[in-house]
Amino acid sequence: MAKEQYIVGLDIGTSSIRVVQAKVDQAGGFSVIGAGEVASSGMRRGVIVDIEESVSAISSALEKVERMTGVPVASANVSVSGSHVSSLSSHGVIAVSRADGEITENDIVRCIDASQAISIPQNKEVLHVFPKNFMLDGQAGIKDPLGMSGIRLEVDTIIVQAGLPFIKNLTRAVMQAGLEIEDLILAPCAAAEAVLSKRQKDLGVCLVDLGAGTTSMAVYEEGDLLHTNV
Numbered sequence: 001m002a003k004e005q006y007i008v009g010l011d012i013g014t015s016s017i018r019v020v021q022a023k024v025d026q027a028g029g030f031s032v033i034g035a036g037e038v039a040s041s042g043m044r045r046g047v048i049v050d051i052e053e054s055v056s057a058i059s060s061a062l063e064k065v066e067r068m069t070g071v072p073v074a075s076a077n078v079s080v081s082g083s084h085v086s087s088l089s090s091h092g093v094i095a096v097s098r099a100d101g102e103i104t105e106n107d108i109v110r111c112i113d114a115s116q117a118i119s120i121p122q123n124k125e126v127l128h129v130f131p132k133n134f135m136l137d138g139q140a141g142i143k144d145p146l147g148m149s150g151i152r153l154e155v156d157t158i159i160v161q162a163g164l165p166f167i168k169n170l171t172r173a174v175m176q177a178g179l180e181i182e183d184l185i186l187a188p189c190a191a192a193e194a195v196l197s198k199r200q201k202d203l204g205v206c207l208v209d210l211g212a213g214t215t216s217m218a219v220y221e222e223g224d225l226l227h228t229n230v
Contacts, residue, residue, distance in 0.1 A: 006033075008076040010061075010179070011187070012054070012170065014043045014213030017061045019076070021069055033071070036064030045213040046082035046230065048169045051176070058177040075180035080127060080170065081187040081214055084163030085230045090115040093154045101149040103136070108146060108153075115157040125167060127186060128160040132224040143223075158225050160186055188218040188228055196220065 005024040011017065018037045022030040038060045042053030062073050092115030096107055112131055120126065134142040136150040145153060167184070174181055192207045201220040209216045216230040 006071060007182075008065075008073050009079070009190070010058070010076040010174070011079045011190075012043065012048075012058065012173075013040055013081075013211055014046055015211070016040050017057050019061045019065045019073070021065050021071065021073060034065045034069035036061045036068065038064065042173075043213070046211070047084065047166045048173055051169060051173050054173040055176045058173060058179075062177065062179070073179065075182045076174070077183045077185055077190075078170065078174055078181055079187040079190050080162055080167070080184050081211070081216055081230055082163070082166055083214065083230055084166045085127070085160065085186065085216075085228075087158055087160045087228045088118075090118055090157050090159050091154065092117070092157065093152065096151055096153055101151055103145045103148050103150065103153060105146060108134075108155075111153050111155045112157060115155055116159065118159070120161065123164050124161045125164045126159060127162045127167075127184060128158075128189070130158040130160070130225045132156045132158060132226075158227070160189075160228060162186075186218075186228060188216040188230070189225065191216075192218045192220065192225075198223065 007022050009020045016037050017040045020032060021034045022032045024030045038057055041057045042048055042050035048054050066072055092111045094111045094114050112129055116129060133156050134145045135154040136142055136145050136148055137152050188207060188209050191209050196205060201223045204221040207218045214230050219227040
C-alpha cells in the first residue's frame with residue numbers, strides 16, 4: 001500500500017500565522033484536511049523582529065493543525081513577504097547544445113540560468129526566476145521551446161530577490177519550531193496561484209494583497225508574471 005502524502009503551507013504574517021495541511025491523492029490533486037490560525041508575534045511589516053516570539057507562535061499554529069488532523073507536520077512550504085523583496089527583468093542567451101539543433105530540457109534550464117548572470121548585492125539572494133518568453137533564432141513569443149529546432153535560444157525572465165538577513169531569520173525561526181522547509185514562496189505569487197484563473201492571467205490582472213503590515217502585488221499578462229512588489 002502506497003504511503004499517504006501530505007503537503008503543508010505556512011503563512012507567517014504580521015497579524016496572524018496560518019497553517020494549512022492537505023492530503024495528496026493518487027491523481028496528483030489534493031484535499032485540505034486541516035487549517036490553523038493563531039495571533040502572530042515577533043513580526044513587524046512582514047519580517048521577523050523577535051525570533052523567540054515567532055518560534056512560539058509558529059509552534060502554536062502547528063499544534064493546532066496537528067490536533068485537528070492527527071497527522072504530524074514535519075515540513076512546509078513557507079511564504080515570504082516584506083519590503084526587502086524586489087523584482088527585476090533579465091535576459092539569458094545560450095547556444096543549443098545538440099548537433100541537430102533540437103531544444104532539450106537541459107537547454108531550457110541553461111538558458112534560464114544564464115539570465116541569472118547579473119550583479120546581485122551581497123545582502124540579497126534570488127528567490128524565484130520566472131521565465132516569460134523565449135526567442136529562438138530571432139523568432140519571439142515562444143512559450144515552450146522544448147522539442148523545437150534552432151541554434152540560438154534566448155529568454156526574458158523576472159528575477160525576484162529577497163534580503164538575505166531576513167530570509168536567514170525566517171528560516172531559523174521555522175526550523176527552531178521543528179519544521180523542515182520544502183520551499184520558500186513569494187506570498188503574492190502563492191496567493192495568485194490560489195485565487196487567479198488561467199484566463200485572468202492571460203487577459204491581464206493585478207493581484208493586490210492587503211495585509212496588516214505590508215501590501216503586496218503581482219501583475220500578470222498573457223499568462224506571465226510581469227512585476228511583483230511588496
